[in-house]
Amino acid sequence: MARLAGALLLATPLLCDAKVKIEAMQHDIMQIQANNFDAVIGKFRGSEVSSLWFFKEDSKEDEKFLDEYNKVASEMKGMAKICAISCSEYGVFCEKQGIKETPAVMMYPPNPVPAFKYEGKMEQKAISGKIARFMPDFTEKLDKENIDKFLGSDASKPKVMLFSNKKSSPLLWKALSSETVFKRTVKFGFVTEDQADIVQRFKVKKFPTVIMQRGTKGETKETYTGDLKFLALKDWVNLHSESGMGDKVSGGGSGKEESMEEAKPWLVQEVPELTAKSHNDVCFKGEGLCVIYLADGEASQAEIDMLTALSKKFTSQLSDRGAKMKWMWMNLKVEKAYKDLFQPTQFPSALVFNPHKRLRFTMLDHGEDNEVKGDEQGITKLLDKVLGGDARFKMVPGQKLPAWAVREAAAGKKAEL
Numbered sequence: 001m002a003r004l005a006g007a008l009l010l011a012t013p014l015l016c017d018a019k020v021k022i023e024a025m026q027h028d029i030m031q032i033q034a035n036n037f038d039a040v041i042g043k044f045r046g047s048e049v050s051s052l053w054f055f056k057e058d059s060k061e062d063e064k065f066l067d068e069y070n071k072v073a074s075e076m077k078g079m080a081k082i083c084a085i086s087c088s089e090y091g092v093f094c095e096k097q098g099i100k101e102t103p104a105v106m107m108y109p110p111n112p113v114p115a116f117k118y119e120g121k122m123e124q125k126a127i128s129g130k131i132a133r134f135m136p137d138f139t140e141k142l143d144k145e146n147i148d149k150f151l152g153s154d155a156s157k158p159k160v161m162l163f164s165n166k167k168s169s170p171l172l173w174k175a176l177s178s179e180t181v182f183k184r185t186v187k188f189g190f191v192t193e194d195q196a197d198i199v200q201r202f203k204v205k206k207f208p209t210v211i212m213q214r215g216t217k218g219e220t221k222e223t224y225t226g227d228l229k230f231l232a233l234k235d236w237v238n239l240h241s242e243s244g245m246g247d248k249v250s251g252g253g254s255g256k257e258e259s260m261e262e263a264k265p266w267l268v269q270e271v272p273e274l275t276a277k278s279h280n281d282v283c284f285k286g287e288g289l290c291v292i293y294l295a296d297g298e299a300s301q302a303e304i305d306m307l308t309a310l311s312k313k314f315t316s317q318l319s320d321r322g323a324k325m326k327w328m329w330m331n332l333k334v335e336k337a338y339k340d341l342f343q344p345t346q347f348p349s350a351l352v353f354n355p356h357k358r359l360r361f362t363m364l365d366h367g368e369d370n371e372v373k374g375d376e377q378g379i380t381k382l383l384d385k386v387l388g389g390d391a392r393f394k395m396v397p398g399q400k401l402p403a404w405a406v407r408e409a410a411a412g413k414k415a416e417l
Helices: 001-014 034-040 060-075 090-097 124-133 147-152 173-177 195-201 229-236 279-284 301-318 338-342 376-387
Strands: 050-055 083-087 106-108 159-164 187-191 211-215 220-223 288-297 325-331 348-352 362-363
Touching: 034 090, 050 060, 060 083, 060 124, 106 124, 106 229, 147 187, 173 187, 187 348, 195 301, 220 348, 279 288, 279 325, 288 301, 288 376, 301 325, 301 376, 362 376
Parallel strands: 050 083, 159 187, 288 325
Antiparallel strands: 050 106, 159 211, 211 220, 288 348, 348 362
């Protein structure tokens, strides 16, 4: 008994002697000193959010808080700076920051929001939530109206899209979009599950899914297969992002940057719409015949997918023949002058247009009883006829294209002429 009592007496001081010690190999917290506060936190207030825990090394309350705060650091690793400073060692600095008791946490949101003392529960969920509120968000929520602008602008920047069954961008997506290099060199989009056209266009089958489109014409698409964790995603995106890529370039000393209105989304679409703005790039410039799908309204994603598949099929067949076909669609409900020119007997329909030297076209023959449809089988029949030299082309009257429709622009945008 005497031995046991002696052992307990020896152990008592150890139980009472609290010691806060942040170990680099055990903790994700970044411990700083008074003389490097500006280099770690102050210098980056323009674009980053940080937190700073003020602690005393001999405080029992701080010792209890260590594990909770480290959970915050682990959750936010790479996304925000979760720091700590010893008031036992840097008491003067703590006093200047208005710290009288510990544990205390200061929040440093991006400027111009001022730094403030955190007053909520000293728990991981509450602290992480407060930090997340101030995370800069450079993501763009995508829908049918803006997806082509998003993909078509800033050709040098990879476009990374998160398809999600959640209503808003998660913290890690905001953090990726605001990362120091990525915010200049990569574009991040967020697509909700209910955006059926975009989901079908990219053939997304499960949520969440991350897809990157890159290349000056958006020719490369890649689906992310790793862990949906910030650091893993950052490493993957970083493979295709280089410092300086995608920065705006001023031309001719005018200081003018390319605007979204000047973007050409049709350059990155596999089957673009033929309009006043796109017709030169899509059909009338360069070599090849134009395969034009005629719709009485907007082409559906299923129709676009069918045309894309046909395009790839015929591109493969023509690769060794020196022939080229360019694929597109036209909304004849809008382009009424072209409806008068082509005079399709039913919808959908299709034609092959030769824009070189003499403007001429050949229509899909729907048959006497309109039994031939403007579907995959009908279009294939039309192209086989053209390639076999059996198609009869009709000249455009006066060798002059009809007037293009004036498109209604979105609010704040110029009309398409």
